[in-house]
Amino acid sequence: MSTILSLQDSHLLQQLAYVDGQWISADDEATFPVTNPASGTVLARVPRCGSAETQRAIAAAEAAWPAWRARTAKERGQILRRWFDLMNAHAEDLAQLITAEGGKPLAEARGEVTYAASFVEWFAEEGKRAYGETIPTTAPDKRLAVIKQPIGVAAAITPWNFPAAMITRKVAPALAAGCPVVVKPAEQTPLTALALAELADRAGLPAGVFNVVTGDAADAPAIGATLTASPVVRKLSFTGSTEVGRLLMAQSAPTLKKLSLELGGNAPFIVFDDADVDAAVDGLMAAKYRNTGQTCVCANRVLVQEGIYARFAAALADKVAQLRVGNGAEVGVQQGPLIDGAGLAKVEELVADALAKGARVLTGGARLEDAWARDGHFFQPTVLAEVTPAMRLAREEIFGPVAPLFRFASEDEAVRLANATEYGLAAYFYSRDVGRCHRVSEALEYGMVGVNTGLISNEVAPFGGVKQSGLGREGAHYGLEEYLEVKYVCTSIA
Numbered sequence: 001m002s003t004i005l006s007l008q009d010s011h012l013l014q015q016l017a018y019v020d021g022q023w024i025s026a027d028d029e030a031t032f033p034v035t036n037p038a039s040g041t042v043l044a045r046v047p048r049c050g051s052a053e054t055q056r057a058i059a060a061a062e063a064a065w066p067a068w069r070a071r072t073a074k075e076r077g078q079i080l081r082r083w084f085d086l087m088n089a090h091a092e093d094l095a096q097l098i099t100a101e102g103g104k105p106l107a108e109a110r111g112e113v114t115y116a117a118s119f120v121e122w123f124a125e126e127g128k129r130a131y132g133e134t135i136p137t138t139a140p141d142k143r144l145a146v147i148k149q150p151i152g153v154a155a156a157i158t159p160w161n162f163p164a165a166m167i168t169r170k171v172a173p174a175l176a177a178g179c180p181v182v183v184k185p186a187e188q189t190p191l192t193a194l195a196l197a198e199l200a201d202r203a204g205l206p207a208g209v210f211n212v213v214t215g216d217a218a219d220a221p222a223i224g225a226t227l228t229a230s231p232v233v234r235k236l237s238f239t240g241s242t243e244v245g246r247l248l249m250a251q252s253a254p255t256l257k258k259l260s261l262e263l264g265g266n267a268p269f270i271v272f273d274d275a276d277v278d279a280a281v282d283g284l285m286a287a288k289y290r291n292t293g294q295t296c297v298c299a300n301r302v303l304v305q306e307g308i309y310a311r312f313a314a315a316l317a318d319k320v321a322q323l324r325v326g327n328g329a330e331v332g333v334q335q336g337p338l339i340d341g342a343g344l345a346k347v348e349e350l351v352a353d354a355l356a357k358g359a360r361v362l363t364g365g366a367r368l369e370d371a372w373a374r375d376g377h378f379f380q381p382t383v384l385a386e387v388t389p390a391m392r393l394a395r396e397e398i399f400g401p402v403a404p405l406f407r408f409a410s411e412d413e414a415v416r417l418a419n420a421t422e423y424g425l426a427a428y429f430y431s432r433d434v435g436r437c438h439r440v441s442e443a444l445e446y447g448m449v450g451v452n453t454g455l456i457s458n459e460v461a462p463f464g465g466v467k468q469s470g471l472g473r474e475g476a477h478y479g480l481e482e483y484l485e486v487k488y489v490c491t492s493i494a
């Protein structure tokens with residue numbers, strides 16, 4: 001199969017699924033294309049796996065579990081460390097794959113590889129800290145203890161927007177805890193997942209411990225149904241839309257799986273009159289336009305206090321207008337394409353709805369019509385003024401490079417507006433009043449709050465949301481606990 005990707009290590013371009021330590025085709029040899037969202041060109045073709053291939057992956061994981069859990073956390077950590085070292089050694093190839101299939105600018109893709117590798121490094125060590133405890137006994141002839149044990153076979157269903165980091169943020173803690181994993185990557189970005197599998201294989205992960213089952217959008221429901229219906233799969237971790245998260249939760253109910261769900265967001269970004277306005281503009285540029293606005297923690301609503309609204313709006317529009325849009329592989333490009341036509345159409349719909357209800361374009365506002373952009377899914381980096389809660393983008397996740405500016409008068413109004421959503425993933429605000437910083441941090445109904453910063457994600461802090469943004473936490477020690485069971489041991493010493 002000819003491809004148009006040129007990697008330093010050509011073996012990192014894998015076009016087969018990875019099950020039980022083997023590279024496999026779909027049983028019927030069916031494949032689907034992986035395309036570049038900047039140009040529409042076909043990069044490669046990968047297997048359209050279904051239920052049968054998924055069942056074999058689950059069986060391989062189940063067979064590999066006893067030996068994997070029997071290794072010490074230190075031994076598992078040493079293999080994870082080798083995987084970390086290999087990811088760093090092949091960082092450029094991984095970044096090229098991320099940009100080619102996901103569209104993000106190469107500089108951001110390189111950052112994602114570092115971010116993804118950091119989870120492997122962190123959990124290579126954290127697996128050794130699955131501490132239990134002893135409990136002062138209630139009876140002289142008894143001794144009470146708590147131990148932590150791996151939950152068992154884990155499944156991970158991951159999104160396209162961080163095709164490396166969203167896999168390692170699930171797989172690294174699972175492996176460190178002693179759990180084998182079956183991953184179903186997004187249909188838009190399977191190549192990155194398969195390259196990670198190739199590197200994991202080279203790191204010495206035993207067959208069956210890490211499996212990648214690829215499928216097209218039409219295959220996802222069958223693969224998901226197989227993973228959720230299997231009693232062997234004890235844990236499911238999902239990152240993606242709230243709609244699919246709810247579906248997977250319902251499908252997991254009959255087998256009572258432990259769930260981690262990182263779902264949609266609607267992050268408020270509040271700028272108070274007492275904020276450092278220039279810092280707030282820089283913070284919003286990071287929180288809004290990272291990955292061309294396609295992250296679950298992107299600022300989705302920008303709430304600006306009356307006193308600085310005009311100054312902030314002008315400064316922001318000026319910076320956004322300077323963003324360079326293009327193919328993420330080109331040096332200097334800061335905004336790439338949206339992932340697909342559906343994503344572009346949704347952003348167009350939300351902007352059109354806002355304009356029809358009275359919003360005003362300060363910069364951008366439409367898809368790129370330049371000849372070079374016609375085969376891609378490009379939308380101009382946009383700032384809208386005079387946005388109100390009556391508009392759809394006040395309630396819906398934009399997942400694109402559009403910053404809607406809302407006005408507010410008081411702190412109470414800002415908090416009320418910020419919390420007026422079914423989501424609760426990330427929130428941000430800028431203020432230099434320490435009392436306000438404490439009050440607002442505590443009043444915001446979100447799993448994560450950025451105070452005077454637009455960048456909050458790292459491997460050492462618990463990432464996750466409340467309300468309809470999901471369940472559980474990833475990263476930090478909390479991320480390891482998601483793959484452990486608590487066992488209470490009561491021993492008679494009579």
Ligand SMILES: NC(=O)C1=CN([C@@H]2O[C@H](COP(=O)(O)OP(=O)(O)OC[C@H]3O[C@@H](n4cnc5c(N)ncnc54)[C@H](O)[C@@H]3O)[C@@H](O)[C@H]2O)C=CC1
Pocket residue numbers: 157158159160161184185186187217220221222223224225239240241242244245247262263264265295296397399
């Ligand atoms: N929380 C986050 O980080 C993300 C949130 N999103 C949100 O979701 C919206 C839609 O984006 P999508 O990529 O389409 O998200 P999605 O939720 O449809 O897809 C995410 C993953 O779930 C899989 N999937 C989809 N339907 C499934 C099913 N019935 N059974 C099993 N697996 C299934 C997909 O193949 C992919 O691997 C975005 O506009 C955004 O609002 C999308 C990606 C990441």
Ligand SMILES: O=C(O)[C@H](O)CS(=O)(=O)O
Pocket residue numbers: 161162165166239294295296297457463
């Ligand atoms: O799913 C996402 O959008 C990521 O979790 C965002 S982050 O971890 O890169 O901040």
